[in-house]
Amino acid sequence: MAEVAKMQVSDEVAISIRNMNKWYGTFHVLRDIDLTVHQGERIVVCGPSGSGKSTLIRCINALEEHQQGSIEVDGTLLSSDLKNIDKIRSEVGMCFQHFNLFPHLSILENLTLAPIWVRKTPKKEAEELAMHYLEKVKIPDQANKFPGQLSGGQQQRVAIARSLCMQPRIMLFDEPTSALDPEMIKEVLDTMIELAEDGMTMICVTHEMGFARQVANRVIFMDEGQIVEQNEPEEFFNNPQSPRTQLFLSQILGH
Amino acid sequence: MSDTSASAVAFVRTESVPASAPPSNAAGPVKWVKDNLFAGVGNSILTVLAILAIYMVLSKSMPWILNGVWDAPSLSACREILNGETGACFAVLSERWNQLLFGFKYPAELYWRPATAFVLLFVAAAPVLFFDLPRKLLIFTGLYPFLAFWLIWGGPIFYPLIALIGLIVAYKVFVAFEKNNFTMALGLGALSAIVIWYLSGFVGENSALLALSLEAVPSRDLGGFMLNMMLGVTCVSLSLPLGIALALGRQSSMPFIRYICVIFIEFIRGVPLITLLFVASVMLSYFFPPGSGVDLFIRVVIMITMFSSAYIAEVIRGGLAALPKGQYEAADSLGLDYPQAMRLIILPQALKISIPGIVNVAVGLFKDTTLVSVISMFDMIGMIRGPIVASTDWNGIYWELFGFAALLFFVVCYGISQYSQWLERRLATDHR
Amino acid sequence: MTIMTDPPKESFRLSMLLNDSRYRSLTLQVIAAILLALVIFYLANNVATNLAALGVSISFDFLGAPAGYDINQRLIEYTSQSSNLQAAFVGILNTMLVAVLACITATILGVFAGVLRLSNNWLVSKLMSIYVEIFRNIPLLIWILVIYGVMTVVLPAPNAFRGDDPSASMFMGISAFTNRGVYIPGPEFSRIFGETGILSAGIGWLVAIAILVGSFFGARIVNKRATRIQEATGVRPATLATNLAIWFLPLIAFFIITGLTFVVPVLKGFNFGGGIKIGAPLIAMWLALSVYTGAFIAENVRAGIQAVSKGQTEAAGALGIRPGRIMSLIILPQALRVIIPPMISNFLNITKNSSLAILVGYADVTATLGGITLNQTGRAIECVVLLMLFYLIISLTISGVANVYNNSTKLKER
Ligand SMILES: Nc1ncnc2c1ncn2[C@@H]1O[C@H](COP(=O)(O)OP(=O)(O)OP(=O)(O)O)[C@@H](O)[C@H]1O
Numbered sequence A: 001m002a003e004v005a006k007m008q009v010s011d012e013v014a015i016s017i018r019n020m021n022k023w024y025g026t027f028h029v030l031r032d033i034d035l036t037v038h039q040g041e042r043i044v045v046c047g048p049s050g051s052g053k054s055t056l057i058r059c060i061n062a063l064e065e066h067q068q069g070s071i072e073v074d075g076t077l078l079s080s081d082l083k084n085i086d087k088i089r090s091e092v093g094m095c096f097q098h099f100n101l102f103p104h105l106s107i108l109e110n111l112t113l114a115p116i117w118v119r120k121t122p123k124k125e126a127e128e129l130a131m132h133y134l135e136k137v138k139i140p141d142q143a144n145k146f147p148g149q150l151s152g153g154q155q156q157r158v159a160i161a162r163s164l165c166m167q168p169r170i171m172l173f174d175e176p177t178s179a180l181d182p183e184m185i186k187e188v189l190d191t192m193i194e195l196a197e198d199g200m201t202m203i204c205v206t207h208e209m210g211f212a213r214q215v216a217n218r219v220i221f222m223d224e225g226q227i228v229e230q231n232e233p234e235e236f237f238n239n240p241q242s243p244r245t246q247l248f249l250s251q252i253l254g255h
Numbered sequence B: 001m002s003d004t005s006a007s008a009v010a011f012v013r014t015e016s017v018p019a020s021a022p023p024s025n026a027a028g029p030v031k032w033v034k035d036n037l038f039a040g041v042g043n044s045i046l047t048v049l050a051i052l053a054i055y056m057v058l059s060k061s062m063p064w065i066l067n068g069v070w071d072a073p074s075l076s077a078c079r080e081i082l083n084g085e086t087g088a089c090f091a092v093l094s095e096r097w098n099q100l101l102f103g104f105k106y107p108a109e110l111y112w113r114p115a116t117a118f119v120l121l122f123v124a125a126a127p128v129l130f131f132d133l134p135r136k137l138l139i140f141t142g143l144y145p146f147l148a149f150w151l152i153w154g155g156p157i158f159y160p161l162i163a164l165i166g167l168i169v170a171y172k173v174f175v176a177f178e179k180n181n182f183t184m185a186l187g188l189g190a191l192s193a194i195v196i197w198y199l200s201g202f203v204g205e206n207s208a209l210l211a212l213s214l215e216a217v218p219s220r221d222l223g224g225f226m227l228n229m230m231l232g233v234t235c236v237s238l239s240l241p242l243g244i245a246l247a248l249g250r251q252s253s254m255p256f257i258r259y260i261c262v263i264f265i266e267f268i269r270g271v272p273l274i275t276l277l278f279v280a281s282v283m284l285s286y287f288f289p290p291g292s293g294v295d296l297f298i299r300v301v302i303m304i305t306m307f308s309s310a311y312i313a314e315v316i317r318g319g320l321a322a323l324p325k326g327q328y329e330a331a332d333s334l335g336l337d338y339p340q341a342m343r344l345i346i347l348p349q350a351l352k353i354s355i356p357g358i359v360n361v362a363v364g365l366f367k368d369t370t371l372v373s374v375i376s377m378f379d380m381i382g383m384i385r386g387p388i389v390a391s392t393d394w395n396g397i398y399w400e401l402f403g404f405a406a407l408l409f410f411v412v413c414y415g416i417s418q419y420s421q422w423l424e425r426r427l428a429t430d431h432r
Numbered sequence C: 001m002t003i004m005t006d007p008p009k010e011s012f013r014l015s016m017l018l019n020d021s022r023y024r025s026l027t028l029q030v031i032a033a034i035l036l037a038l039v040i041f042y043l044a045n046n047v048a049t050n051l052a053a054l055g056v057s058i059s060f061d062f063l064g065a066p067a068g069y070d071i072n073q074r075l076i077e078y079t080s081q082s083s084n085l086q087a088a089f090v091g092i093l094n095t096m097l098v099a100v101l102a103c104i105t106a107t108i109l110g111v112f113a114g115v116l117r118l119s120n121n122w123l124v125s126k127l128m129s130i131y132v133e134i135f136r137n138i139p140l141l142i143w144i145l146v147i148y149g150v151m152t153v154v155l156p157a158p159n160a161f162r163g164d165d166p167s168a169s170m171f172m173g174i175s176a177f178t179n180r181g182v183y184i185p186g187p188e189f190s191r192i193f194g195e196t197g198i199l200s201a202g203i204g205w206l207v208a209i210a211i212l213v214g215s216f217f218g219a220r221i222v223n224k225r226a227t228r229i230q231e232a233t234g235v236r237p238a239t240l241a242t243n244l245a246i247w248f249l250p251l252i253a254f255f256i257i258t259g260l261t262f263v264v265p266v267l268k269g270f271n272f273g274g275g276i277k278i279g280a281p282l283i284a285m286w287l288a289l290s291v292y293t294g295a296f297i298a299e300n301v302r303a304g305i306q307a308v309s310k311g312q313t314e315a316a317g318a319l320g321i322r323p324g325r326i327m328s329l330i331i332l333p334q335a336l337r338v339i340i341p342p343m344i345s346n347f348l349n350i351t352k353n354s355s356l357a358i359l360v361g362y363a364d365v366t367a368t369l370g371g372i373t374l375n376q377t378g379r380a381i382e383c384v385v386l387l388m389l390f391y392l393i394i395s396l397t398i399s400g401v402a403n404v405y406n407n408s409t410k411l412k413e414r
């Protein structure tokens, strides 16, 4: 197993979440979240369903609002200032469980859309960039097809390439492989591993424990809206501290 | 689980089902008739009843139609030709053909103008209706409203031309700035159009373009089927952008804007079109500045546009609601702002889903244009009920005229709805 | 979107009105409100100026003044001396009358046509498609005029029924179809409520309806009890006979007690007397609305039945549910859920489309308040506003009912 080099982590803080709380109405989804992510760090978040994993990473991208505490991304405070939100969103890429490609646009158009309209890149340059990333995810030949014509794994790789085209400094993944057939999971994970090798800062919600062992610097376990435990992958899997973690791990690794 | 007794289960077969006869190999027309027309007693009775109904309708109508007189100057002359036999007097159609199509006031020597506009309408509509046609044709679609206006109303070409130039400039300005800021681009575009129109006021007075002019025809001289077509096409085209705006407003997160849109939409959908036409004919002029004298055609266009925009807004709202939330989120996470997300991601998809619904609204609206005859405009129905039936020559004729009107509307509406179904099937198999 | 960050570091700057999500939407709404207020002010100002120039003002006094015109078709007392308000009421009742009648027949017609369209009889299903396509694609206005034409041009005048050798004869000896309208036997309660007067007959019918409502609840109690017994013992007691008795016996008893008789119309002078006269305009509106909307309902019914997939039938069959019960337990409830919302909006359309009555001189509210009263008093704004208000109330009521229904039957799913 080619261990991804773990020394690329710098001291520079990429994301810093302080004492963050979030409610849906009266339902307290996230409780006192404290998390610091350094530049180049790769973090895997796991936990039982409904524990608030998605909510946490969606808060980082301002897809959800938080009510208390602070989130700072690359030194930009996520506040109600729309300019800050725009700035953070252009630095943070996000991949969804269901890909969320734009079905009415070709693959190439999917990729060039945001660079052209948000970054104001000239069309030709944007297309070159798009082709570059399509090659990186190994599907340059599909550039002129439409999302509906691609397999799930290919679609997810396009979605990753689409985020990369905005040249983000941080990538968020929300269960990128859980809507895929087993044989397609590998191609997506390979793409993500490659991304990690390039030194991308990543926060990844996933239950792919092999991926976590191979790539992550840190594994975070969430339950009931709290970060229950975080540790290096070896330590986390071999020697979980909290009983809840032990229970969770026994359930997903048990069979 | 195991001891299911007969009393606990309501229906259990206790005897084995008798083997059914092997399927007959018989095929061909006899089998088809047996399967589709005379399968069982009830089915046979239905068939006989249906044949009876068809026979009754045809036996009454066919002699009447086939025996029709196509050439006679008046109803009495036509009756003379028929000499007591049953037969239709289609002569009224040939004699009043132009009136049925163009109304009774449109100058006869100018009929070619609306006729040309009508033919060109198909050219203009084609690229909108059929995606496979070259996109370049859309340029003609853009020019068409101005051309059609000039052809139908006449007057100097200067005015439609300036209107067009203003809009083109506005569009260019908008495109140039839209990547920076949508609202600013919109504002600048509008501003540049206004400047152009304002400046044209100085140039226009003694321009040579004023000389290039067709004989002007006032709106009140429009009539017949042409009026139905004009109202239908104009109002549907105008109500599309308005409907989109209303639908977006209704989905807005800003309560004030949402309430305004809801109130407007529910109000318009809650009252019959005829009351809105009353507003156009007796009330709307009060809302304009004194002495502006906006003519009835425009007032009717305003009200019908408001009417159909409310319905179109509801259709588009359905399309918006049908889009998965992930599309909005993906657009957000890429950093697109609201106008960009709407224009590039949401609306193209929502509108595509909404096309069949929009076409339905359009068909309904086209049928509803006949209501203007109630406020004494002389559309096709108005022509029939007014000038034609009231004339001494054709007093008392009825079925031929309404039959013709019905046929004409049927052909148009059925055609459009067939198109819509074709499109629906195509969109369903489309990868996009 | 409002994101609270604590502690709030920055103080308020003007640019935050547009760039801060806390204020931005408020700013936009205030701008919208100001623009709207300006437009309203502009329009109101124009109206005021125009009215002042004409020397008139808005006033609803005309409603109390005598209407000065007669209305043939009316459900309540009305003379030309009655007020405009009463004329409007006559119109409102007439609107409701034709709307209710048309809703009933359109539903029956639509359900028939919709079901027959799915028949495996090729000829019948084609015939029904032709019906649907023809009626949907030709304007209602044309249908109204055509049916009115049939009524007035084709049907014989009442005096054709006269003489020893009449050119027209009554249908089964009890109804007459004339160009002035259709005369049918009228029910009268000869005992308790006296012999004459539309009011006493009206009370009789109200009581009859009340009895029907009572039967409805009675039947419900019986069925609920049957369900309870079924849940308890697993066997459903037979309820058909009880149900029939509950529905019909009280009504029949009431009719016998009150001496319900039918008065057959007879030719008196130039016209028919006795029985009930349904004027040609009412019939034209009623039929036209029914066949036109029936075509739309047929489409909805067909779609509703087709929407309940074949799999549902098979699943139910696999559960061992008796074939006859599959329709009532599985298919119908699901199909109804699809059919009823568009059906309600069709009822709404019927009500709104009944405003076309003005074409054939049926005195609905558009023809009285928005037609003759408007023309005679010249109170355009007032009349049109009142008219729209009436339709708005009706529409909102009906869509309110529809919403309640939709919410109560919505599939509980995400
Ligand atoms: N829009 C919302 N409104 C109210 N509650 C919500 C909303 N979205 C999520 N929740 C609730 O918040 C909790 C956390 O949701 P979240 O999607 O973050 O869980 P998760 O850890 O991602 O679970 P999964 O593994 O199933 O994706 C859940 O209990 C969910 O029901």
Ligand SMILES: [Mg+2]
Residues within 6 Å of the ligand: A053, A054, A055, A174, A175
């Ligand atoms: Mg999740």
